[in-house]
Amino acid sequence: MKRILISETTEHVGKVVKLAGWVNVRRDHGKIIFIDLRDRSGVIQTVIIPDQEEAYKQAKEIRSEYVIEIEGLVKERPGGSKNENNTFGDLEIEVQGIKILAKSQGDLPVDISQNNLELNLDTLFNHRHLTLRNEKIKSIFKVYSELLNAYGNFMREEKFTEIKSPKILDSATEGGANFFKIKYFEREAFLAQSPQFYKQAGVGIFERVFEVGTVFRAEPHFTSRHVNEYTGMDAEMGFIENFGDVMNELEKTMRFVLNWIKEKCPKELEMYKAEISEVKEIPRLKLTEVLEILEKEYGKKMEGVDIDSEGERLISEWIKKEKDSDFVFITHYPKSLRPFYSMPSRDDSSFTETFDLIFKGVEIASGGQRIHDYDQLKENIEKHGLNPDDFKHYLDIFKYGMPPHGGWGLGSERIVQKILDLENIKEAILYPRDVKRLTP
């Protein structure tokens, strides 16, 4: 008999089927044993009675997380015993045979069969191989998988070419301290903290490129928004009029991505009571305007023209209230806050044609127009107190004729974090890496 998935049992009521999966929980009521079986499609209750001697003997021995194969009859559960918390709660399997495929070893450190695991982060991650098997935690990564899918699909629809840029660099440009050093054969090298330079080169080749890839950040942060390794979703596009075109494209991207997740992950969103509202026109506010609002509405005053995470949270709150938007673009950051390749603002060159995209209080993307003129770029490198000789390979790109262009870097995990309202970004990463944690 061929194994079917638990989700397929609904089409086999009254028939004998073969299922396989993990023992989510086993309840021994003496005369009758219940095993909740879990596979990739869901959880279903199975019933083992003493009349089924062989199966009953096996069931006595079985423990949580054993991997088993079950043959049995699919039956409707009587009205009163239906389980409303379970998608397949109106069915059960009357077991005829059990085969143990693999055992678990001793007592498990965490009971993952509960709906909500109330664990502190250390316990959650120390037993990550196990805690990821919890239905609710697992669903974070179904959303994550669909995010990657949606992003790729939309970028291709918009005629962006997917690229893979190198992660090992010969020099720590773009601002030294944030790079991890690596021993590369007989010399020193660095891990890329963004595909920035390569995606710009990509514009010279393909006009429009995107990359989904690992980003390494050697920043010793201890916040709920930072990790040292994450998956960036980058894009860069040529022949733009101004950085408004980049924001337009990103706005369309977010609209597509959120609609996609809404459509593909109703069960997962429901588990987190997460609601995805329509992405309308995203309000765009200059940073200076944002600061005025923060001062006027919240009495919050920043030192100089800058914004902190509290400010991002407050302006997001304000925009939700005033414009009913989960998103807001903050634009025109001062030159001093942005990398040397940022295009100076046409109105006031002490500002830049750059933006951050704030989603439910957290910055999820950073972007803008880049300088495309060789001489201007070289001059700007010097103005930032850097040495153009250190940027030879980067500057070469602009020797060959580069169109006006811009792009963004999106943090994939932050998007999932905010969609599901997870407290910490690490919850949206299978095996997160921070200053202290490199395992499992």
Next chain:
Amino acid sequence: MKRILISETTEHVGKVVKLAGWVNVRRDHGKIIFIDLRDRSGVIQTVIIPDQEEAYKQAKEIRSEYVIEIEGLVKERPGGSKNENNTFGDLEIEVQGIKILAKSQGDLPVDISQNNLELNLDTLFNHRHLTLRNEKIKSIFKVYSELLNAYGNFMREEKFTEIKSPKILDSATEGGANFFKIKYFEREAFLAQSPQFYKQAGVGIFERVFEVGTVFRAEPHFTSRHVNEYTGMDAEMGFIENFGDVMNELEKTMRFVLNWIKEKCPKELEMYKAEISEVKEIPRLKLTEVLEILEKEYGKKMEGVDIDSEGERLISEWIKKEKDSDFVFITHYPKSLRPFYSMPSRDDSSFTETFDLIFKGVEIASGGQRIHDYDQLKENIEKHGLNPDDFKHYLDIFKYGMPPHGGWGLGSERIVQKILDLENIKEAILYPRDVKRLTP
């Protein structure tokens, strides 16, 4: 006027359009100037005559790789002057206006307007930002982009969940020497040389997982098949009967992927005179059988039960001749040649239930069934002369109940290399990294 792409000019014959792109080549015939304009969709000839005074003045000044905007009339070229080498060779643009968006600096080190760049590898990669703009070289990466697309699409169709596993590891397990060391804050860490352990954990969570991600290999190879950083396309699946199921799945994957590329990239394949033949049932030969054939047919004798790259090339040649297949699975490698987690063969435990997939003479994938039993795995670690304590976090996966499972690692760049018959794998990487090269 809104910019259109060169590929759209066919729908605008007799109309004035705006195009933008790079100057592929400029030919000054005195009275008349020709500019071949290149954008992401192709190349088209434009004609500038002295009557268009402003445009003519601009055209005099323009050089290769300038970025320009052109307005002009789309016209059919007279029969005799059609260019058969160019997709848009039966059209030309009668220029009415030119705007220079960006200039190139001085003479270019390489003329990329030729159909075939006959460059040695060093020149090709030293000027990579520029050489990638060549139409024929660029097309390698259109094929590459579609390979990534096809792989993701098929894996999802087969209900594999996409994962992203960490690339920074706390220990160099799986065989020390091939890992790059990194300085991770105050301690030492290592770059992942495969997602092996994490994708196996993924089976415990999602049953079927795939990952497209960077793989780091610290091997000082100097061959046409090796690089130190590449993009792996991995997969791992649970509840298999035996490793034949894994080969079946990989066979279906390759069939889907090659058909996809055939359909999406006809122009690119044509440039390389590459033919993609149908993926029929892929022959499966035991390594010992392969060695017999090599000795009998080619007089090639290996030391012990092992195969080298020449052997792979020859068996591929033989299978093409005998079975008309571009692919062959070599199965049942001896225990000593495979990692400790490989499932011993059911017939003879000195061999393993593993395979390599050879495509046109080169190994593009390696895979097999893995040990899923905790005790057996621990014992096998010891048998391989390794210390189970060093594999604590890996072994934990198997404490929690793991189904029979297996999978593969595919090298994405090698597939493109073999499809297009490129001499060196590095040609299929935008910015390749080898022992000596970390730039540009």
